[in-house]
Amino acid sequence: MNFADLSQKELCQQMEILGLPKFRGKQLYDAIINAQELDEISVFSKELKQNFKKNYPKYKIFKKFEAKDGTKKYLIQFDDESIVECVLMKYKYGNTVCLSTQVGCRMGCEFCASTLQGLKRNLSAGEILGQLYLVNRDNGGNKKDRTITNIVLMGSGEPLDNFENVCKFIELVSAPEGMNISRRNISLSTCGLVDKIKELADKEYGVSLTISLHATTDEERKKLMPIANKWSIAEILEACDYYFQKTGRRFYIEYTLVKGVNDSEEDATKLSKLLKGKVCHVNLILLNPVKERNLKSTARLEAEKFCELLKNGGISATIRRSLGQEIGGACGQLRNKFISG
Ligand code: SAH
Numbered sequence: 001m002n003f004a005d006l007s008q009k010e011l012c013q014q015m016e017i018l019g020l021p022k023f024r025g026k027q028l029y030d031a032i033i034n035a036q037e038l039d040e041i042s043v044f045s046k047e048l049k050q051n052f053k054k055n056y057p058k059y060k061i062f063k064k065f066e067a068k069d070g071t072k073k074y075l076i077q078f079d080d081e082s083i084v085e086c087v088l089m090k091y092k093y094g095n096t097v098c099l100s101t102q103v104g105c106r107m108g109c110e111f112c113a114s115t116l117q118g119l120k121r122n123l124s125a126g127e128i129l130g131q132l133y134l135v136n137r138d139n140g141g142n143k144k145d146r147t148i149t150n151i152v153l154m155g156s157g158e159p160l161d162n163f164e165n166v167c168k169f170i171e172l173v174s175a176p177e178g179m180n181i182s183r184r185n186i187s188l189s190t191c192g193l194v195d196k197i198k199e200l201a202d203k204e205y206g207v208s209l210t211i212s213l214h215a216t217t218d219e220e221r222k223k224l225m226p227i228a229n230k231w232s233i234a235e236i237l238e239a240c241d242y243y244f245q246k247t248g249r250r251f252y253i254e255y256t257l258v259k260g261v262n263d264s265e266e267d268a269t270k271l272s273k274l275l276k277g278k279v280c281h282v283n284l285i286l287l288n289p290v291k292e293r294n295l296k297s298t299a300r301l302e303a304e305k306f307c308e309l310l311k312n313g314g315i316s317a318t319i320r321r322s323l324g325q326e327i328g329g330a331c332g333q334l335r336n337k338f339i340s341g
Contacts, residue, residue: 004032004057004126005168008177018051032057033178035130035137059130061138071324074138076100076131082120086131086155087329088139094149095139099131100334101166102157107191108226109212111256113290113335114156123157125168131155132173143179151181154189154210156334160196170205183207189254194231197239201246209243210252210283211236215262216270224261237274250279254320256331257298257306258287268306272313282310282317288330 003011012025031041038049038056062077070090077083084100105112106119132148141147151173153159159166166188174183189210190197197209213233215221221228240251253275257263275282284307287297298306303319310317322330 001055002057002124002126003028003052003055004059004130005124006126007172007175020048024048028052028056029178030143033133033143035133057126057130059127059134061134064138065327065329067324067327067329069323071327071329072135072139073324073327073329074131074135076134078123078127078130084123084131084156085329085334086135087324087334088135088148089323095147096150096152097132097135097148098152098154099128100155100157101128101153101159101162101169105157106161107158109191109332110224111214111258111287111290111293111295112332113292114332116292116335119157119161122162122165125165125172128153128165128169129172129179132179136179146179146181148179148181150185150187152187152189152210154187154331158191158193159188160190160193160200163196163199167200167203167205170207174205184249187252191225191227192231192236192239193227194235194239197236198242201239201243204246206247206249208249208252209240209247210254211240212254212256213271214254214256214258216267216274220262224258233274237278240280241278244279250281253280253282254285255282256285256287257303259296259298261295263298263302263306265305265309268309269313272310272315275315276313280316282315284310284317284319285331286319286322288322288325288333290332 008029011029012022015022015025027043059078061074063075065073072088074086075083082103084103086100087098089096102122103120104117105115108115136148139147173179173181183206187208187210191212214224218228218232286303307317307319324330
């Protein structure tokens with residue numbers, strides 16, 4: 001058991017099991033959210049700290065990189081020495097942190113660095129939270145004064161492939177007595193695990209659902225994303241409709257433009273047709289280079305044309321600003337350099 005995986009209520013219950021007063025649970029809970037190390041907690045005696053040592057989270061910032069645009073990439077290390085990356089992005093409306101949900105990934109998308117090593121393991125809810133707590137503290141925030149307003153589950157890993165821990169994370173991070181981040185400010189990005197999208201809809205959390213589509217036909221999608229062999233685009237879009245029915249939230253489509261692969265006029269027309277009448281928004285992403293992959297990005301001007309074509313087709317669309325490319329912090333660039341060399 002790790003204390004970071006528990007809600008405030010569960011922590012208080014644990015204290016009772018240990019024969020300690022309930023308020024110790026609240027103190028622990030706050031200390032964890034404030035990313036304090038056990039040694040720093042002044043309200044605990046030495047003996048108490050000793051008692052808590054085994055179960056207190058030990059994740060830490062292993063390294064930090066800063067880009068000129070203000071984006072910061074963090075390597076976070078866990079008890080078993082595995083490392084994941086998370087990224088802080090500064091926008092006018094607030095700060096967004098991009099969190100990892102798995103060490104590595106087993107989805108095998110052609111253009112993405114996170115999958116090169118395969119899946120090492122799932123992260124627990126507490127380990128996903130820990131990334132947020134550490135980044136919040138590192139930027140001068142605490143539980144009361146958060147420096148983070150938005151969360152995107154778009155780091156390494158496929159969130160819906162780690163369904164239970166991700167659900168627990170969503171519940172814990174939005175708890176009023178915890179970080180209290182509005183579920184509307186949380187985006188979950190998936191390559192399209194249809195059964196899990198429906199399960200997520202049934203939970204009615206109301207988080208933003210983002211689909212990594214990247215192609216307009218199943219044949220083309222299969223070339224980029226192995227998951228397309230399991231679920232068709234039609235099935236994914238039907239699951240998105242279900243998500244909208246259940247939550248009232250519009251969904252988002254991510255479409256990474258790859259030169260000569262999915263960026264033709266015909267693709268734009270097909271994409272408009274697919275999405276016509278749906279309550280969604282398309283984020284176009286310019287492919288970020290991944291050195292092991294031979295894919296190139298569409299030029300900016302071409303991307304703008306593609307975006308215009310979508311808009312003319314009645315689809316809401318924008319090109320996403322890419323942040324943190326020079327520190328390998330942009331979409332698809334997250335990898336574990338320390339393990340993969
Ligand atoms: N597994 C989830 C979460 C990863 S999110 C998912 O597939 O959605 C990362 C987003 O960046 C996804 O939309 C992914 O398709 C996209 N992406 C991956 N590699 C990229 C690259 N090299 N350049 C631009 N976007 C990339």
